[in-house]
Amino acid sequence: AQSVTQLGSHVSVSEGALVxxxxxxxxxxxxxxxxxxxxxxxGLQLLLKYTSAATLVKGINGFEAEFKKSETSFHxxxxxxxxxxxxxxxxxxxxxxxxxxxxxxxxxxTLQVKP
Amino acid sequence: xxxxxxxxxxxxxxxxxxxxxxxxPISGHDNLYWYRRVMGKEIKFLLHFVKESxxxxxxxxxxxxxxxxxxxxxxxxxxxxxxxxxSGVYFCASATGMNTEAFFGQGTRLTVV
Numbered sequence: 201a202q203s204v205t206q207l208g209s210h211v212s213v214s215e216g217a218l219v220x221x222x223x224x225x226x227x228x229x230x231x232x233x234x235x236x237x238x239x240x241x242x243g244l245q246l247l248l249k250y251t252s253a254a255t256l257v258k259g260i261n262g263f264e265a266e267f268k269k270s271e272t273s274f275h276x277x278x279x280x281x282x283x284x285x286x287x288x289x290x291x292x293x294x295x296x297x298x299x300x301x302x303x304x305x306x307x308x309x310t311l312q313v314k315p
Numbered sequence: 316x317x318x319x320x321x322x323x324x325x326x327x328x329x330x331x332x333x334x335x336x337x338x339x340p341i342s343g344h345d346n347l348y349w350y351r352r353v354m355g356k357e358i359k360f361l362l363h364f365v366k367e368s369x370x371x372x373x374x375x376x377x378x379x380x381x382x383x384x385x386x387x388x389x390x391x392x393x394x395x396x397x398x399x400x401x402s403g404v405y406f407c408a409s410a411t412g413m414n415t416e417a418f419f420g421q422g423t424r425l426t427v428v
Binding site for chain 2: 242
């Protein structure tokens with residue numbers, strides 16, 4: 201069965217520092233991978249997705265993620281954190297390309313940004 | 316254009332009572348998904364509608380949960396009778412097609428006491 205592991209339920213960075221949120225997946229087939237963000241009192245919003253094209257994926261708000269098959273990883277990064285980036289982030293995998301709305305999520309990582 | 320709307324946003328009920336959650340998808344989205352996040356756990360898939368038909372209900376926890384999507388528009392998720400372990404946040408998402416981006420609602424926080 202496919203699964204997603206997010207390392208670290210809470211990550212704290214200073215404003216302007218690098219953001220690195222880790223995600224590892226297990227999949228027996230090439231996966232579709234996603235990062236979603238949930239800001240306080242809002243729904244989940246798609247940040248970016250990997251669909252077997254370029255391994256480096258750029259998303260909204262300056263975030264990007266790199267698909268590394270050898271490491272089964274899809275870590276999310278942002279060069280410089282802003283206070284507005286404080287939110288909960290979810291990595292997810294779609295078991296099949298034919299139904300990318302059916303997702304397997306990681307447990308989420310709460311990002312705190314300190315002034 | 317309105318996004319995915321869920322209501323109520325919060326619901327507190329007693330064990331044994333019935334609760335109905337509602338999801339209004341984005342207009343024109345044939346695909347509708349329900350998810351649940353129990354406290355401290357990951358968000359888990361419950362079921363998937365294509366129009367009014369249940370495409371996949373493999374994630375439904377037990378027969379106390381009943382989902383409907385009459386007419387292929389809004390959907391309801393009824394829990395009857397509610398148990399303590401049903402507490403959590405219930406998310407709804409919709410998409411135009413099965414391989415297109417799913418847009419999520421804000422969720423309904425259900426607390427069973």
